[in-house]
Amino acid sequence: MDLVLVLVLGLLVHAGGATDPEIEDEELRARDFLQFLNKKNEESSNRLVLAEWAYASNITEQNLQNKLAVSAEVAKEHKKDWEEVTKFNWNTFSDPDLKRQFKKYSKLGSDALPEAKLNRYQKIISEMEKIYSTAKICDFHNSSKCDLSLEPHLTQILATSRNEEELRHVWVEWRNAVGPHCKVLFEEYVDLANEAARLNNFTNNAENWLDNYEDAQFRGQIEGLWEQLKPLYLQIHAYVRFKLREKYGEVVSEKGPIPAHLLGNMWAQKWRTVSEFTLPYPDKKDEDITSELKKQNYTAVKIFQTAEDFFKSINLTEMPETFWERSILTKPNDREIVCHASAWDFYDRKDFRIKQCTQITLEHFITAHHEMGHVEYFIQYKNQPIPFREGANSGFHEAVGDLIALSSEKDDPENVLNNLFQIGLDKIVFLPFGYLMDLWRWDVFEGKITPDEYNCKWWELREKYQGVEPPLNRSEGDFDPAAKYHIVASVPYIRYFVSFVVQFQFHKALCEKAGQYDPNDPSKPLHECDIYQSTEAGNALKKMLQLGSSKPWHEAMELLTGHKTMDASAILEYFKPLQKWLENENQKNGAFIGWEKSTKVCVNSQKGEKPKSK
């Protein structure tokens, strides 16, 4: 669920309309300069991404050294160029487009670090990624079989095993295999990230990351959205806990947080796989899609072709020949790779790839659509100058492929509800996790959470927002945040929360264009809309995607939806029938809403030590 973007410089040549001769003169010079930079940076970005790909798709020391060397070289060029950029009085430029590009150039990112520190910074991240990507644990049933990796083995056990002890084993051992090995590296990473941010005139790296959203009120908006969505989350939470108690008994308490290892996913961030025994209408259970895909002999390539077919049906673009030649769509067995799925733009307007260790499961089927959504975005904005070849904000980029899975066909009410419930187990359940990941990191970067409380503060947030608890006591000898890819790989996460909200706004707008949804017509509710084959919907989406980041995201949002802000009303409308059903069901069951304090503790000391008295 990741995409790779590189900070680069570029230029769009425009006829200017300035009147002040001196400014006009400077703007003319600026255009020339940027034209030159654009060409140069397209080439250097391509070189850099190729080296990054070589490492991520083949983890060796040599490929790491090469990647670090290329990155040092490119950083040096960026720094020199940046010094030239800042000599311009770009804040006074009359052409907003030119000014916006300069503004983007004026942030140098981590390349602002002195050479040795930059090298160290990138090495640390690569090292943590390697620990994460190559970690192996032993089989619960056979302690001499010790080659289980996250993808595919652990993911699959979490999704399908209903043996509480096995789930607990996998949950704990994965964290033992990654967390403690990353702790010291992570501390150093935090210091360097903050130092780089300060060199870019931010107070710390949290401020740097939030700058992507160009909105001083952003954090408050996110909190407001969460407050609106929380009541729906509480209903799902209460219902699932009730069902889990029926299944697992006293391991799940009646009123406490839910043990995180029982929710079908390593991070309890999506719970769809527990729908197997929590479905509202179990008798109406469809053949599950995973078995269906296997029965129909789906391959990884066929899954991606199916995704492509959907995009083509709404008049988005087919994948170029080189996509199929160069992408890695199944896990190779002759080398270690970073299996975490990602989409790659090589900045030459032709070369776009996906790397995914695809399994023939519903989860991977959805991920394939997600990743291809990134590539569709890359292709739509490829003719923008390089600084604008990004999403309107990072959340928009994450939303494109996810849209597709929101379409569903008309069906009888019980099937509709079953389906909505399963989508809710992905989309609603994810929200508190998508929020707390960066609540934790913002506080870490701001120094509000210090290294001696990393893990316990993490669990405070997990409990407060998600209402989940670890299956056993934790301590500061553990470092559970590192068991999640985006933490070790330094990928900001609030983008996914944003995506999960705005994708419903986009979906609603597209459904209206497709003539499939009408707020005043009860026969066309939002949750029954399907945009498949609607070129009206696709063309509208395309227009927004083509903007890249050339306009602030509020404008991109307005172009598609007619509104300028993030808004929870679309997602709430979509899930309205589910919310009603859950409220009714929870009341019938006498299910407790919310959660009392966890009985699991996190001790603020290394494992084995006595708790520190404070």
Ligand SMILES: *[C@@H]1O[C@H](CO)[C@@H](O)[C@H](O)[C@H]1NC(C)=O
């Ligand atoms: C992996 O990288 C090494 C260099 O470290 C290279 O010799 C090898 O051929 C690469 N393997 C593949 C499959 O590309």
Ligand SMILES: *[C@@H]1O[C@H](CO)[C@@H](O)[C@H](O)[C@H]1NC(C)=O
């Ligand atoms: C346990 O795993 C080892 C190593 O893979 C294998 O040789 C052995 O046959 C396995 N034992 C059982 C009982 O499956």
Ligand SMILES: *[C@@H]1O[C@H](CO)[C@@H](O)[C@H](O)[C@H]1NC(C)=O
């Ligand atoms: C940060 O601010 C200083 C002082 O205003 C300025 O000289 C420097 O160029 C700025 N650096 C960046 C990366 O904007």
Ligand SMILES: *[C@@H]1O[C@H](CO)[C@@H](O)[C@H](O)[C@H]1NC(C)=O
């Ligand atoms: C899938 O493959 C099996 C074995 O090759 C074959 O018998 C079956 O007919 C195939 N099913 C479909 C739907 O193509």
Ligand SMILES: *[C@@H]1O[C@H](CO)[C@@H](O)[C@H](O)[C@H]1NC(C)=O
């Ligand atoms: C599909 O998109 C292309 C431009 O990308 C446009 O020229 C064409 O008219 C669109 N087709 C339909 C049926 O809207």
Ligand SMILES: *[C@@H]1O[C@H](CO)[C@@H](O)[C@H](O)[C@H]1NC(C)=O
């Ligand atoms: C967890 O810690 C609490 C408080 O220290 C203790 O009472 C409890 O026995 C511990 N549980 C386990 C399983 O160690």
Ligand SMILES: [Zn+2]
């Ligand atoms: Zn993604």
